[in-house]
Amino acid sequence: MKVKVAINGYGTIGKRVADAVSLQDDMEVVGVTKTRPDFEAKLAAKRYPLYVAKPENVELFEKAGIEIQGTIEDLLPKADIVVDCSPNKVGAENKAKYYEKAGIKAIFQGGEKKDVAEVSFNALANYDEAKGKNYVRVVSCNTTGLTRLIYMLKTNFKIGRVRATMLRRVVDPKEDKKGLVNGIMPDPVSIPSHHGPDVKTVLPDVDIVTTAFKLPTTLMHVHALNVEMKEAVKPENVISVLDQEPRIMLVSAEDGFTSTAKVIEFARELRLRYDLYENVVWKESIGVDGNDLFVTQAIHQEAIVVPENIDAIRAMLELAERDESIRKTNETLGIQKVF
Numbered sequence: 001m002k003v004k005v006a007i008n009g010y011g012t013i014g015k016r017v018a019d020a021v022s023l024q025d026d027m028e029v030v031g032v033t034k035t036r037p038d039f040e041a042k043l044a045a046k047r048y049p050l051y052v053a054k055p056e057n058v059e060l061f062e063k064a065g066i067e068i069q070g071t072i073e074d075l076l077p078k079a080d081i082v083v084d085c086s087p088n089k090v091g092a093e094n095k096a097k098y099y100e101k102a103g104i105k106a107i108f109q110g111g112e113k114k115d116v117a118e119v120s121f122n123a124l125a126n127y128d129e130a131k132g133k134n135y136v137r138v139v140s141c142n143t144t145g146l147t148r149l150i151y152m153l154k155t156n157f158k159i160g161r162v163r164a165t166m167l168r169r170v171v172d173p174k175e176d177k178k179g180l181v182n183g184i185m186p187d188p189v190s191i192p193s194h195h196g197p198d199v200k201t202v203l204p205d206v207d208i209v210t211t212a213f214k215l216p217t218t219l220m221h222v223h224a225l226n227v228e229m230k231e232a233v234k235p236e237n238v239i240s241v242l243d244q245e246p247r248i249m250l251v252s253a254e255d256g257f258t259s260t261a262k263v264i265e266f267a268r269e270l271r272l273r274y275d276l277y278e279n280v281v282w283k284e285s286i287g288v289d290g291n292d293l294f295v296t297q298a299i300h301q302e303a304i305v306v307p308e309n310i311d312a313i314r315a316m317l318e319l320a321e322r323d324e325s326i327r328k329t330n331e332t333l334g335i336q337k338v339f
Contacts, residue, residue, distance in 0.1 A: 003027040003317055006079035008053060008072060008094060010034050010044045012172050013109060014085030016275065016306045018048060023332040024310060026319055031075040037064035051075040053086070076102040081316060083107045083309055092116045095135065107312050109305065110140025110198070120201035122147040123311035124247070127322035130315035138308045142166055142221055143198040145279045145299040148247055150199065150206055153227060153293075156241045160228030166195055166212035167222040169301060185214040220260040221299040229293050235286045238293065242281060246335050247307065249278040255339070257282065260298050267300070270338070275303035277335050307333055
């Protein structure tokens with residue numbers, strides 16, 4: 001029988017996770033939730049059984065003529081696990097209010113504090129730690145991208161300290177109520193940004209410090225990494241290692257990948273919603289100066305955590321071993337070498 005998955009929060013991440021779950025042969029979506037009766041709720045009701053995330057808003061959905069199946073409290077008993085894709089901090093509230101009461105396993109997103117879960121999760125780095133757990137937190141888009149890259153480096157080379165600068169998109173494309181129109185914002189001004197400590201929740205032995213800046217763009221994040229190498233290494237050695245991992249996509253400026261705008265234009269030709277589940281690493285950025293390795297990568301914040309959520313479901317319910325889960329997820333989402 002397929003595992004029954006509920007998605008609490010059918011927004012930027014939730015709708016992508018729902019569609020990804022639907023592609024798996026060992027799981028199915030039994031319902032999704034929305035808070036307000038907007039256009040996304042109307043689309044959700046056409047694709048999945050729709051429930052109301054806030055019971056007090058049921059009347060709003062009825063007045064809007066949107067068919068609902070009940071509230072979050074009606075949905076949870078029908079599911080084996082819930083993927084919480086609520087806004088930051090709401091997931092922790094939902095855990096106390098609904099999930100513990102219902103006795104259901106739950107996956108949270110990176111906007112929640114690490115204490116909300118038993119494990120902070122990345123499929124490549126610590127899949128086995130999530131086996132059988134009741135509460136797991138899939139780390140944020142930036143942390144996912146950093147963790148994948150650092151994991152590949154540390155498992156193939158001897159590395160020392162990692163320094164990374166995050167050039168962050170200010171908001172997601174649909175967020176029209178907030179933004180940074182004409183400026184660059186240190187976020188935070190002090191060192192470190194939260195990304196380094198977050199990486200250590202998955203890779204505790206990595207010595208990392210990060211800084212971050214918000215930029216007036218909505219497309220992607222960009223990371224500039226400097227990794228201390230404890231052994232002699234050439235750029236071609238690093239390229240060879242990264243090329244082995246399907247969740248890391250190597251691109252070249254010679255092929256026209258001169259900016260995140262070009263990366264997204266390529267993605268529009270590749271997948272629905274121009275989703276890029278992979279780290280996008282520029283080959284030309286991989287350079288070595290003395291003991292220092294330099295790498296630049298782009299991260300699609302709307303999609304990179306989607307495969308991690310699918311693998312987290314399998315780990316928590318012990319449906320498959322790591323390599324088998326990652327293989328199935330990659331295959332169903334079309335994560336493969338393009339060039």
